Structures are given as structure tokens and as C-alpha cells.
Amino acid sequence: MASLSAGSRYRDVAAWAFTVPGLLFQFFFGWFPILIAFVVGFQRYYFVNPPEFIGWQNFLDVFSDELTWTSFRNTFYFAALSIGLTFLIPIFISILLMEMSSRTIRWMMVLWFIPVASTAGIVIWKYMYQFDMGLMNHIMRLLHLPEQRWLDDPTLAMFSLVLPGLILYGPGLMYIAALQSVPEELYEAAELEGAGFFKKIQTVTLPRLRPVIAMMLIFSVIGAMQAFELPFIMTGGGPGYATTTVVMQVYNMAFNAYNLGKATALAILLFFIIMAMIMVQRRVVRENLDD
């Protein structure tokens, strides 16, 4: 009995010993900044001088700022394009890839993975979009299609930003990995039931992918709603404000306008909007295979 209790105590201590560093890390770098944000959002905050409490003023400023709504519109547009292009298409490509030989699958996985070195990739895309020397217009000329001012056309700029994500962002790897774990017997059973290619996708593949899709969708929505590097590096938010996203707006308010309070208020607004979206999404797209 005594040794059992000592063992149990040891396990408790060990459990805490392993958990506490992670908890502390999570507290100081995850929860604490969120708590602080809720304080700074109500302050006129200075880098060095002491902050002043100003109540809801930062939030009122955020709501009355036309750029807030422009940036939210752009962000939703970016998210829709991004999820449509870089989230859904890879699902179908992965399913089709599974029909190929395992050697082809391996090569495709390698090719899909290589360009994930994203910042370098983004910079290269900037040159690819160049009007008279870029690869994209070279391809357009080869196809006898009109040249485009990819990043400089307000109607095309957002699409041009999302396009690299199709290659740079690699959810396809996740889908392929998940698909490889689907038991072959399920397909064989479906075939015995007379299911064709599309029926098998509908009844076996997509349901088995659902947990991964649900998880990846959450990541995609969060990622798209926090889009920053792509527009920051490639367009600086232009032309006009056509590609200014909410996080860019937060960055500009904080480090260009030195208005940390207003920037934080906008970040808090974005936080609640993403939370709401995720909650709705979790109700609509169930992660559990059995639901």
C-alpha cells in the first residue's frame, strides 16, 4: 500500500514536472498576451511613456474607421478565395492522386512539399507576376492570352495573392497521408455493393477524410483570416487598399501610426470574429467519424 501511494505520488510529481514547463510557456506566450491585450485595448498606449486609460475610445475609433471595414471585406474575400482554391482543390487532387501508382504518389508528395519554404517562395512569385519579364505573362503570351497586370490590377490583385497558396500551402500532404490510412477493405466492400468511382468517394473517401478536413478547415480559416505576409511582401496592401487585410491594418496601426491601443482593439475584434466562425464551423462540420 505504501509503495503504491509512493508510486502514485511519483506519477503525480512526474506529470506536473512534464506539464508545468508547457503550461508556463502557454501562459506567458499564449494566454498572458491575450489578457494584456484586453487591458491595452482600453488604453492610449505609448512605447515608453506611461499608458492612459481611455475607456472604449479605441473601439469607437476602430468602428468609425472606414479602413476597418475595407480590411474586413478584403479579408473575407481573401479567406473565401483561399479556402476555395487552396483548401478544396487539394482534396480532389489528393483523391485523384490515390488512383496513381505508389511511386507517382511519392514523387508528387515530394514535389508538393518542396516549395513550402514560403517566404522565399513569396518573393519569387513577386517576380513571376512582373508585367513584362514575369513568368506568368510569358505563359499568357505562349497561350495567346492577353497579358495581365497581376498585382497592379485592383480586380486581380487578391486572386494573384491567393494563387501561390495553391502551391506553397500544403494541406494536400495531409489528405494524402489520411487517405493512405483508409482500409482497403472498405473500398472492396463498396465495390462489391456495386459502387463506382464517384460513389466510393462519396461513401468511403470523404467520410474517412472528414476529421482531417474539419481540422484543416479550422486551420485554414484561422490562417486566412490572419493573412499578412503575402499582401505585406507582394503588394503592401495595394493597389489602393485592394489587398489590405485586417492583420495588415493592425500592423500599420501599431507600428506605422504608433497607435497600439487602437491596433489592439482591432485585434480583439478579429479574435472574436474568428472565434465565432470556428464555433459555427464546429457545429456544421463534425470532426467525429461516427457523427
Add this chain to the structure above:
Amino acid sequence: MRPSTARRVPPPVLSATLLLASLLPGCGRTEADLPTKPLTPAEYYIKSDMEKFRYKNITVRVPGSWGGVLLPEDAGPWGAPIWKAVHWGDVTTIMGLYNQALFELQHPRVKLEYIQFDMWSDNFKSALAVALKAKRAPAYYIARDLPQTIEQGLYADLTPLMKKWDQYELQPEGSRREGTYNGRIYTLAGNELGATIIKFRKDWFREAGILNERGEPGPPLNWTWDDFRRIAKRLTDPARKRYGYAAAIGGFSSVGYLYYVSSGLDTYVPDPTGKRTWVFNDKDPEMLRSLEIAREMVARDRSVLTSVSYGWTQWHSEFDASRAAMIAGFSPHPAREFLESPYKLGKDKPYGETVGMVPLPGHPSGYTPLRPVTNPIGFDPTLKPEELEAAFEWCKSWFYGDVFVNRVRAAADEARAKNRGSSLYVEMLCLPYKPKVNVLDKPLEEVFPPDYMDFYRRVRESHAPPLPREFGLREPPTNEMERALKAMYSEACTSNVDLRDLLRRTAALINNNLLNYRNPQDSERLRRWLDARTRFFKRWFPRYHDTVWQPRLAAYYRVP
């Protein structure tokens, strides 16, 4: 159960430990232990190691990218980083250590710490904010985004130090004005004096027969915006993919921005209703004209190579790749490239014969937007007075004192050994201050092309107009204002929107977001600022004052 006495510490040991612990703080450096009379270098030199160590109680953290040198990170096969620097022939680093020792000898209480602190990346502002809060910031750093960063409390007040500095007046006027806020001085001018320029291809000007009054290839000496547009169009050759001008689509190098700078136009003017301090200057027809010009040159003439994705590097790359005849830049760069990369445009194209520089186009009335500036330096506001003074002394030595003389000599020696052009001449060309000794082995006229020397003569003779901040007037955030202008110009150049409507929208946005404030004393301050500006224009640009400024003042600068 094991006896508990096994873990008990014997009382004598415990007492001794506690006693020792209570004595330990006394071993630290305390002010009381230090000599009351400041030690001379000679007195300091004969002290023991421990006394020297304790006497040095003023620390100046010198950033590696601006004055400090850092030893190699690893020793390699040489045993110690310093030996690696020696055996590599890293003269600059060794001279940096020498200068550290010399300065510390001259100022016995001061300890210099060379630290790594990047000032040129996008992360600088956030890194600095964190470093200041953590009391780990460098003693001085580049002062960006003035005057907002002064309002943020990012810099120490240098007024008392400046008042007793013998070279204060040598700082470029533009830099002095930038760092002055409501009569107090917060920044020190750095060492790279220059102005915004148009860098141009002399060989293409020669080919096109575009010569200035002296018969040299280049734009007229007092060129105007019309000249700029005509030349850009003429040098554009679609077949050879050559453009007259390359720039970002908005921002300081963009066509529209250059136009309104050339016209002496202000982005914001006093709000005549008194509701705010400022309103966006959309009523002045020149602002609309700047949009029209931008659209005409980019979309109609197609003489400008531009994109929203262009930054400083891209438009400079277009120039270096022989795709643009002109670009905007900062005057020390061509001078540096002339010495350090004399054949960067091709073996048959010596830099000085191929690349020229001129001031921005001016106004037909004679107004020239040639504003001499340097990178301003601000000091950590949390420094103690003696630390601030020591950091200031170090900067002076680094800019033009003993440290300066040593480091430029080291650079010259290194360049000679490597058979490269010495940066010493550029340092001297762009130095606003007077070094203690002459370090040049020949006059600068024998080094640089005449047009470079002529440009610098004009820079040194030029003046900068008074800024609102000097009179206690709050200015809108510079970067955000530039962002709004960039958005406006990029929209004008990339879409077919009605320009008047665009101007109205921009005005509404800027007025509501960036200019929605007013201080009760602003009317008085505005009047004082406008009086100072009027005096400035009358003194330095009399024709512009009579023909442009006075009508503008009456029409758009009404103070309630």
C-alpha cells in the same frame, strides 16, 4: 524510517553560510567605494584590476550596426575569436577594439559594450520597444518616424547637451528641424549627409542628345516637372524595354509624390473651420494635378516602370539592369557605388561616366526641394544623465573625433590592401562635421566627378523650411499619411476612377482617421509656424514667395 538528523545542516555551517551571504552584497560596486575626484587616464591606468573594474560604472551599449564592432561568432581553428579576426586581416574589427580601448582610457568611468542590434529590418520598432522596456536597448539608435516617436517618448531630451556642443550648427538644417519638438531637441544628425536625388544614365542622355547648360549629358541644372516628364517620355523605348523612370507606385519615389514635393505643396493645411488642427490639402489644384500627372505618365505615356510590389530594392535593380533611365535615390549611394563598384553597370561603363545625380525637379518659380538631411539618431530615454553624456561623447568621437580618424584610416588601409576604392572619400564627402585632423591624402575634387561635387556643394548650401513640430503642433503619423497617399496614387494609376472623387474619398479618410484632433493652443501655434515659413520663403526663395506662396497662403492656409 531514516533519521531526520541526516538532512539537518550543522548550526555552525548554517551560521557561516548566512554570514557569508550577508557579506556578499558588500562585494558589489557601490558609489561610496568610488573615488570622489574623477580619475585622470593616468591615475586610472595605475589602479589595480579590481579597482579599475569597480571604477567603470557607466555603461554605454553601442549597437553593432552603428559604431560597434562584433568579434567573429566562433574562433574557428584559431583558438579565440580575436585571433581569428587578426589572422583573417579583419582590420575594421581590430580597429573597433582599439577604439574601444582608447575611448575607455580617455573616459575611465565608461565601459563600452558592443552589442548586436539590427536597426534596418522591419522588426526594429517592436524589438526596440521590447528592449527599452527590458532596459536592454542600445544607448542610441536610428530615430525613425519623427515626430511620432518623440511623442511616444522613445528619445532622451538632448537640449542641454546640444547647447554646449561646438559642432551643433554644422548639422544639416533639415535634420535639426526633424528632431526638434516644441523647442526641445531629441535627435542628433548622423554621419551620412545627403538629399533625395534623381540618379540618371548619362550614356542614355548623351545618346538622346539631352545636354544641360554646360553641354554635359543630363537634365537642365534647374529643371522643372515639365522637363522631367518630357525627358522620361523621350528616353522610353518600348522595343528595348527601356523606361524613362522606375519607382514605387506610391511613396517618396512615385511620380505623383515627386510632383507635389516639387511644387512645394503641403499634404495638410490648417483647418479653416477650427474643428481640427489640419485638413488634407485637397482644395489646392496642384494636388489634383499631381494625380493627373501620375496617371498620364504611368498609363498614357507609359514612361514609368512601376508596380505596387516595388520597393527600394526593385526600382534600384531596374536601374542597375539598364531598364530605367532615372530613379529616385539618396545622394550618398551613387558616391559610394562610384568608389566601391566602379564597373557594376558593365566593364565598358565606368560608373562616374555612366551615372549622374541631380536634385529633384523644381518649381518654375525657382523653388527647389533640396532638403539636406542625415539619418537622425535618438538616445535611450531611460539612461542616467552620466550615461547619456558618455553616449553622446562616444557619438561625437565616432562621427569626427579620434574614433572617426582611426576607423577611416583603417578602412583606407584595408581598401588599399584589397585594391579597392576607399570608402574614406565618401565618408568625407558626406560628413556634416569637421574632423579633428585632415585624413585625406588628396582633395575630393580629384576623386569624384564634377557633377557629384557640384551636387554636394548645392546640398550644403541649401535650407529646409520650418516644420510644425518645432512650434508644438502635432503632426499626423508620417507612415500612415504616406500609406494613404500611396493608396491614392496607386489607385489613380491602376484604375479609371474619377480623380476628383478619389481625392474626395482620400480627404475624407485622412481627415477622419489621421487628422481628427485639435489642441486649444493650435491657432496661435499655426500662426507662428506660418510666419516662420513666410520668412523662410522670403529669404531663400523670394520669387516663389511672391508668386506662389503668398497666393497659396491666402487661399489655403487660413487660421481660424
